[in-house]
Amino acid sequence: MHEEQNVRLTSSEIAVVWSSYLNNSFSICVMQYFLANVNDSEVKLILEFALNIAQKNFNMSKEILKKDNQTIPVGFTNQDVCPDAPRLYSDAFYLYYIKNMSKVGLSVYGVALATSAHSDVRNFLSQAIQTSTELYNKTASVLLSKGLFVRPPYVTTPDSVDFIDKKSYLGGFLNLNKRPLNVIEITHIEANSEANSLGMALLAGFAQVAKSKKVREYCTEGKEIAKKHVQVFTTILTDDDLPSPMPWDLEVSDSTVTPFSDKLIMFHLSLIIASSISNYATAAAASLRTDISSSYVRLTAEIAQFSKSCIDLMIKNEWIEQPPQIPNHKNLAKE
Template sequence: MNKKEILTSSELATLWMTYQEKTMFLRMVEYFHSVNEDKKEKNYYESHMLKLAKEIQKIETILKAEGAKIPNGFSEKDVNKQAPPLFQPTFSLQIMRMLSEIGMGLHALHLARSYRKDIIQLFQELSVTTQRCYEECTELLIEKGALSRPPQVSMPEQVDMVVSTQYLKGNSIFGDKRVLNTVEVSFLYQSIESNSIGQQLITGFAQVTRDPEIKKFFTQGKELSKKIITKLSKKLMDDDIQVPIAWVGSPTVSTIAPFSDKLMLYCISLFCSFGLGSNAIGTTFSLRKDLSVTFIPLITQIYDYGVHGAELMAKKGYTEEPPGMENRTNIINRS
């Protein structure tokens, strides 16, 4: 008989990270389900609650089989299902769509760090269910007229080649400023859309936290999102390109927290990580240098804000330590 392959440190790390993400997602879906009155949306939340619960159980089964301690993650203590709605129903779907988008990216990264057959299969399955969650959520939002589509463009009739480095400088061969290409527009548009959602999400969190330090942190994040939206929207508007205009929704007037401070801080941490990654990729694939000049300072500010959040979580005792490698020096000194 072949011996079962040992779980690698990378695989343990990906399982641990996924457990944090999935347990947080489940708590948020539970709350959205409890406060929603629309039958179709309620069925959507219920379906994904069951899927998330099964996914979490699969991770726990693998960890138990390896003799690993199950992480704390986020439990029922981190959600108050009796709290009144903090967000309007349509905006709750916007949050779901954004979290699914983040999940799809994370699953792809984790899959690329997997070697054991059952771990590869797990992340393949997680990718499929998360993609389905994203698809269904997108359909619901379009059906409600609450999702702005990127601008349309005339289809290319020929293949053009870059014939001068002026293209990279943001100029045409005649020296005038060239119009943004579709790749550049797609990254700008996505960043504006995600920050619009993030701005309203963090505003809601700022309303309900009772901790002055955390409230200040959330308020700073709201202002950072507004700054990013303004700067990137100007890039589109300068080329007469429509910016996202669909109303994404907003928080209600509730000041009763549906989630723990720990969960809200972790959620914003995920959004920061997503923002860093997407803006970095946007910088890489943008061929107009003025876009890099815009993106790079924003990336720095998002990073600094994320570090501030990590420090705040550690200070408040909300940070769960990831599994560590063996400290060989301590082992040698004990022998």
């Protein structure tokens, strides 16, 4: 087998490593604050493991970028976090947060691996997938041991194989006799409901502590959007006499002392929005009932509009680092 010799990174490889540097610098700040305010020893071990992963991924990303002579992003530093700030979230919240972020990591790194050829990048992403898997399993075990793991509904399924033979299976806007949900649709509805419940608690805390009035307003608006979406998903389940499992003990304290810079808070909000849009797109494609897929499209449009307003604020305050881009050859040709 021949070793690669001075092979440059492709555009997709630069994108994933550059984004990883930014995201892990952000995660380091968040984990440092969580660790300074955790009480439960088992939860502390999970947070320490998550911080260790973020630091390793951050260092590996930096090394790959330097090796390819890429500009190193600013990312987030100690200036963006105050670990000494009073506690804002519960230990249970930390577990739900890590569970959700590890799921996001598995998805992002998995997709990136399938578009990468460079051995350094593939090795980095493979390791990131492995550690994200380990983090999810560790977190799930602790949630289960504490009786906090949110399980999707148990259902009764047919005892024989069947095939869809009628277009009515897809339903329609005016179809009053909708077929029951299938297990794939239930899976996505429950997962998106849980993610929005977590987002509500996260943004409720941010709305209390952000320094800028405009950032506080965006966090409050984001919280209300998440609340509305939870209600939409809950209604779909309860209409079929299914329970809507919810995370609990997502307590938010009354602290108004900010642990994070407004730049970090808005970056976090942008990550939540991006994750929701991605999740809804996947769920819409997997949902065969027309009313459900249409609901995802409608909710996505609402989030996209909200995202535009948030990005405008971030640009105004110069909080968004510009990703690497190609030269403007048309302008260069005019010089």
